[in-house]
Amino acid sequence: MTNRPPSGGLPGDTPEQDLLELVREGAARDGVEFVHYRPRFVVPGTKLERRAERRVAFWLMVAALGGIGYLLVSIFWPWRYVSDHGPNFLFTPLLGICMALGLGGLGIAVIGFGKWLMPEEEVIQHRHDGRSDEFDRVTTVATVREAGASAGLRRRGLILGALGMSVLGLTGMAIAPLIGLFKRPGRQLFTTPWRNGVRLVRDDGTPIKPADMKPGSIQTVFPDVPGGSTAADAATMLIRLRPGAHVAIRKGREDYNVDDYFAYSKICTHAGCPVSLFEQQSNRLLCPCHQSQFDVLDSCRPIFGPASRSLPQLPIRVDEQGYFVAKSDYTEAVGPAFWERP
């Protein structure tokens, strides 16, 4: 029962003044050599040492206060949102200051303890660079080669071939679940919820009459279908040009507009951001994401920036009740370009 190894000679029994000798001996085993080791205070208990001690203690007290402060602020400070300038306004800043004092105080105390009170040291460790020991290299390689030789794979072509097949098969099995991720894009990227007769409505669902818009104004509209206002590709700009604006209408789109009213996709043909900024004076649209600019008078052709395609135009008409409706879906894909798009 008593095969407990003897534990004699532990440094617990060594007088403190001899510890450094042991440390040096141990370090030497690890290839570490002391070149400089100097206690900060040769004579203990001097005024200077007391001062350093007090400094460390001070920062520890700061840490304690910061921690308690964090707790107290958490419990007692009014934290519920009332308004941007209510008493809750100071809650988070106070927490931040308390946490910074708590952690910072501890940090300074710990670093300070090392710098002000612990001995100064400089040591050198020797590197053992480069390859492993020659004997280790040879025997390690030999172990692998011997195993390979015993396995005799060189002359067991059947097993090797079957192994290759099994690797192939299992790779296939590992890939198979990924197929579940893929969905056929089909025509989805080419279509939007717009159809013939679908009303153009504002984000609150109200339809629009021509008389609702001032000349030189713009209105974001959505298709009057369920989910129309949240569909990523449906947002459209209904623009009423100022009378007399010289518009270059593209061939084949002569009946897309209603008088001065033109509808263009709001989704930028570059990266898909909403083209939100309309400059009335120059009849230009600007995308705030990457600063592509489109000329409304010229079929929303890009005139500056990284976009290279015009914003698609939605053919519109006015229905029997006098509200704007779409004539059909967009006649080309809306939004950023992709490989399948002609």
Place this chain on the structure above:
Amino acid sequence: MKIVERAADRVVGKAAARAGEAADNADERLAIATPLRRTFNKVFPDHWSFMIGEIALYSFIVLLITGTYLTLFFNPSQQEVIYQGSYLPLRGISMTKAYASTLDISFDVRGGLIMRQIHHWAALLFVASIVTHMFRIFFTGAFRKPREVNWLIGVTLLLLAILEGVFGYSLPDDLLSGTGLRIISSIILSIPVVGSWLSFAVFGGEYPGELILGRFYIAHVLLVPGILLALIGAHLAILVRQKHTQFPGPGATEDNVVGVRMFPTFALKGGGFFMLVFAVIALLGGIVQINPIWLYGPYNPAVVSAGSQPDWYVGFLDGSTRLWPDWEIRAWGHTLPAIFWPTVVLPGVLFTLLALYPFLEAKFTKDRAWHNLLQRPRDVPTRTALGAMAIAFYLVLLISGGNDLIALKFDISLNAMTWIGRVGLIFLPPIAYYLTHRLCLGLQQHDREVLAHGIETGIIVRLPSGEFVEVHQPLGEIDAHGHPVEVDYEETPVPKRPNKIGLAGRAIRGFFTPIEEPRAELTRPDGQPGPAAEQRELTGVDD
């Protein structure tokens, strides 16, 4: 005080005895004394620039702590709900659960907002410190053999950190992050041949779908942090195995490490520094507002705010997207969108070059030796200039990422800002290369001058012939004719001011202005003339 000290003595004594017993128990079972002592005795070299990597490590720990807390409240669901929380301006508005739960963290969880803000600040600092750490590694040649593997792991960590950041700031589903998500989908769509299939795979259908936030969430809290953790572990293990690099200096050679032991000296420094890093992030999280998502509102594909910028580490890609011309290729019924080049090809090329740099340099310099000593940037002018060139390129992109804000604040035409960026991107990097190269050679030259002629003392002496000469203090021997013998150039710092070699007393303290009396050095405490006074007496200069 005596009582306190006696109590301390007793407590520490008891604790030491207990710890000794526990250590003995552990050693009996695991035999840990040897590896433990070896770990204690691992030597860390001392240089301020080695702390940058530590900042990255510590901010990662802060991210893990605060991130875990945030998961207790966040819900990545894209299901629409009507907001009923405390923030009045948004009450009654329809939004996703992801956005609503982020609002709850900010307003209805006591102390939730500070955790969110600390998390975001820590993320910014994490990537920033990785990049800065990489600069240090690059410009000092620390990536050279045998440390190429750690360089590769580092590049992967940088990539993953950026990706992790993108996942993270996409999660709240506010207007800004939704816009970012839309752009991400456009980038994936732009990839030739497989773009639309990939995009549908990532988003689970046509953008935005209902799955993307859940997918980003699991990637953000489990997948990527798991890989980051494993790679950081490998990074550190390899570092310990290969030991630190160090700057050449007194006693420092290729075969040793000069510094302090891991325990107790470095442990105190490192532990304290972690606390300080955490404290700074906490202070930022407390008093500097970041990503106030309640001001942006919920995501809506038809709305965007002007001046939308991603977090800084993605800014360079935003810039490249703004600067790249509208070069869309259309042929045979297919389209290769312009956005493909600045957002897929460019970062691909940049990161490949970054990863391959150690191998390219070894190939061109034919340097295949082991290196444990670092180089000063000036001693490797070509590499330093290449680095400056890359930084110039990067900075033009980064600044262009905010060119609309610059145009607005300084009242410059937006189109002019775009063209300034385009021209700058081509011309500034070569200029940076040239200037840096010259600067390195100039600095070297100055070092050599001091080694040859000595330190300028600032003392002008008039010779009997009437000629004025400046007295130099040689750094080495003096030959038979009284001329200094040139000291060899060792690629180490050269002292350039008399007080660096103790000639005129130490430098007067103070960072911006002196904080002590200049004359304090004139006398020693024992009343004898100090080194400065001695100097003045010897040189006969009277002030």
